[in-house]
Amino acid sequence: NAGVTQTPKFQVLKTGQSMTLQCAQDMNHNSMYWYRQDPGMGLRLIYYSASEGTTDKGEVPNGYNVSRLNKREFSLRLESAAPSQTSVYFCASSAIRPTEAFFGQGTRLTVV
Amino acid sequence: QKEVEQDPGPLSVPEGAIVSLNCTYSNSAFQYFMWYRQYSRKGPELLMYTYSSGNKEDGRFTAQVDKSSKYISLFIRDSQPSDSATYLCAMSFPGFSGGGADGLTFGKGTHLIIQP
Numbered sequence: 219n220a221g222v223t224q225t226p227k228f229q230v231l232k233t234g235q236s237m238t239l240q241c242a243q244d245m246n247h248n249s250m251y252w253y254r255q256d257p258g259m260g261l262r263l264i265y266y267s268a269s270e271g272t273t274d275k276g277e278v279p280n281g282y283n284v285s286r287l288n289k290r291e292f293s294l295r296l297e298s299a300a301p302s303q304t305s306v307y308f309c310a311s312s313a314i315r316p317t318e319a320f321f322g323q324g325t326r327l328t329v330v
Numbered sequence: 331q332k333e334v335e336q337d338p339g340p341l342s343v344p345e346g347a348i349v350s351l352n353c354t355y356s357n358s359a360f361q362y363f364m365w366y367r368q369y370s371r372k373g374p375e376l377l378m379y380t381y382s383s384g385n386k387e388d389g390r391f392t393a394q395v396d397k398s399s400k401y402i403s404l405f406i407r408d409s410q411p412s413d414s415a416t417y418l419c420a421m422s423f424p425g426f427s428g429g430g431a432d433g434l435t436f437g438k439g440t441h442l443i444i445q446p
Binding site: 222249251253258259260261262263266268274276308310315316317318319320321322323324 | 433434
């Protein structure tokens with residue numbers, strides 16, 4: 219029972235490079251989320267998808283785009299990475315409401 | 331306004347002690363309250379989930395919500411070294427309304443150390 223799977227687990231990018239973080243869940247959840255976690259800032263919501271076919275901005279969406287590919291998969295794209303995007307990124311999913319969200323193991327991204 | 335306040339610690343207690351972790355919040359519209367445990371370099375793991383005010387117990391863990399005071403607590407009885415982790419409180423509105431206020435709003439976490 220995998221739950222929420224994120225790839226890659228680690229990544230180093232140069233400023234200006236692009237990349238896509240992948241997330242898949244096998245719990246048949248409707249809602250999926252991308253958070254970033256920074257020291258002293260806690261977890262902050264970047265984007266979410268309340269249901270398949272919809273996406274919406276969270277608290278810190280600038281510099282990111284998302285795609286809800288199907289019910290299982292929700293990807294996060296950095297078009298032109300900046301050092302300020304160095305963070306740990308977590309994908310999460312929940313059945314319906316934002317409550318009881320289950321998290322993946324995270325992607326540690328460093329932008330140099 | 332979404333602010334959630336949580337003391338970052340560290341909070342160090344001897345094994346077997348009762349641990350009390352707390353959060354305060356400012357937005358009275360929050361209705362769902364969660365506690366997550368996060369081990370170093372791992373993802374947050376859901377521990378407890380409570381709707382509105384009241385208590386909920388699960389084994390050694392008890393969650394309390396006092397909406398009138400905008401205050402939530404997590405109690406850990408008979409604490410073990412394996413409980414050493416960062417504990418995150420989180421809360422949410424009942425549904426999705428758009429505009430960046432959805433999802434879970436987290437406290438910054440309390441680092442808990444249980445001394446053997």
